[in-house]
Amino acid sequence: MTSPTSQTPRRKHTKSRNGCETCKRRHIRCDETSPQCNNCTKYKHRCPYQDVLENGQRESTLIKANLLWTSEIEAEIRSWQQTGRSSFPSLCVFPAIPFENFSPEDLRLIHHVASISSELCTSDSSNFTIWVGQVPLFLEIGATYSFVMNSLLALSASHLAWLTGCPLTSNMAFEHRGLALKGLHEAIGSFLRENSDAVLAASLLLSWQATEWRDWTRLMHGTSSIIDAMQPWKNESQFEDFIAEKSTFPTAPPSPDTPFNCPKHADLDALRLASVQLREVEAYLKENMGGTEAITQLINFVEGLRTLSPSDTTTQRFDMLDPLRTWLLWLPVMYVQQTQMPLSAFVVLAYYYTIALIVEPLFPEIGAAYFGSLSLNPIEEIARRLVSLNACQTSQVDLHTALNFMAYPMDMACKFRIRMGLALPERVALLRQLIYTHRVRAMGREHVVITSGLAPAAMSSLSLDVVQKIM
Structure with missing residues (x-):
C-alpha cells in the first residue's frame, strides 16, 4: 500500500523559462533561438530577442543576411557612394537620394527594387505587377521622407527573403518596418497637406506587408482616414487614382473573433x-x-x-x-x-x-x-x-x-x-x-x-x- 506521505513524481518542466516576450504573450513555448526564435519566424514577427543584441552583434547579422550580392552589384553600389549618382532612371529624383547616408546593406535593398523597376519599365511589363510601377514614385517621396524609404526597404527585404528563404533577411524587413511605423505615427501626428502623399505612400507599402489582421486593419483604417482628410486637395495628389477607389476599402469587424454568416x-x-x-x-x-x-x-x-x-x-x-x-x-x-x-x-x-x-x-x-x-x-x-x-x-x-x-x-x-x-x-x-x-x-x-x-x-x-x- 502506498504511503500517504508519498507523492507522485513531478512532471518535467517543459515551458521555456527565458522565452521571448512575444511567445510569452501568446502562451506558447519558445525555443529561445537568437536573434529570431522559430515561432516569430513562422508567424513573420520581429523577435524581441533582436532588441537585446549589442551593436556589434547586429552588424554581424546584417552581413550574414542573404541579399543576393554579386561582384557587379558591389561595384555599382561603391560607385553610388563615391559619385552620388546612379544609372537607374528611378533613382534620378529631386531632391537626390543621399547615398552616403545609407549602409551598404540598405543601398543593396534600394538597388534591388530600383533594378526590378528599371528592368520591367524597359520591357513595358511593370503594369503586370501590383507594386513595381509605383517604385519610382516611392523612391522620389522616400528621398525626402525617411519613413517612406524605410517602408520601401522593408518591402525590398521581404522580397529578397521570399527569394532566398533567409530568416536574417526577414529580420531586416522587420527592422525597417518598425522604423517606418514609428516615423509614420510621428508624421500622422503632424499631418499636413505637404506630407499627405508621404503618409499615404508609407501606409500603402506597410499594408501590403502586414501579416496579421490587427496590424493590417489598423493600417487600413488609418489609410481610409488619411484619404478622407485629403479630399479637399485630392486632385493634386500623386495618388489621385488610388484615392478615387476608396470604395474597395474594407470595414473590418470590431473583433478578430467575430463570426460570419454562411457563404452564399x-x-x-x-x-x-x-x-x-x-x-x-x-x-x-x-x-x-x-x-x-x-x-x-x-x-x-x-x-x-x-x-x-x-x-x-x-x-x-x-x-x-x-x-x-x-x-x-x-x-x-x-x-x-x-x-x-x-x-x-x-x-x-x-x-x-x-x-x-x-x-x-x-x-x-x-x-x-x-x-x-x-x-x-x-x-x-x-x-x-x-x-x-x-x-x-x-x-x-x-x-x-x-x-x-x-x-x-x-x-x-x-x-x-x-x-x-x-x-x-x-x-x-x-x-x-x-x-x-x-x-x-x-x-x-x-x-x-x-x-x-x-x-x-x-x-x-x-x-x-x-x-x-x-x-
Missing part, C-alpha cells in the same frame, strides 16, 4: 467555376509540356476555400488569404523577369489575379476587395498585351489559346467593377469585346453568352486600327 451559394458556385477554369488551364499546360506547379498550387488554394465555415473567425479568414496576398506580390515579378516570358505565363498570372476578384464576396471585411482592386489593372494589361501581339502574329497557335483563356479573367474583372461600383473605361470595354470576339471565332459559334450581361463586339477581325484604340 452563388459565391461558392463561383469558386467551383473557378476550379473548372483552372483545371482547363492545367490540362493545357500538361499537354503542351508547360510547368504546372503554379497553377496546381492555385487550384489547391481555391479547393481549400470551399471548406469555408461560418465559425471561422476574422483572424482565421485573414490567415486563409495570406498565401494569395504573398503570391500576388511576388510571383508576377518572378514570371516577368524571365528572359523570354512564355505566353502560358501571362495566362497563369491573369488567373492568379482573377482569383483575387473571385474571393472578394467571401472575405469582404478583410481586404479581399482591396487586393481585388489592385488586381484589375494587371489583368487588363495582360489582355492588352496579348491582343496587341495577336494583331501582329495571327498565325501563332499558342497565342490564340492564350487569348481564349483570357475571356474568363476579363469577364470576372468586369463583374468586379460592377459589384464595386467602379467605372468601366471605354478602352477596357473594347478590350473585353475583342477578347470575346476572338473566342467566338475560335469556337466557331455565332454568339456567346456573357454572364455579366454586356454584349460582345460585332464579329469583325482584330484590325490594327481597332487594337490601337486600346493601347
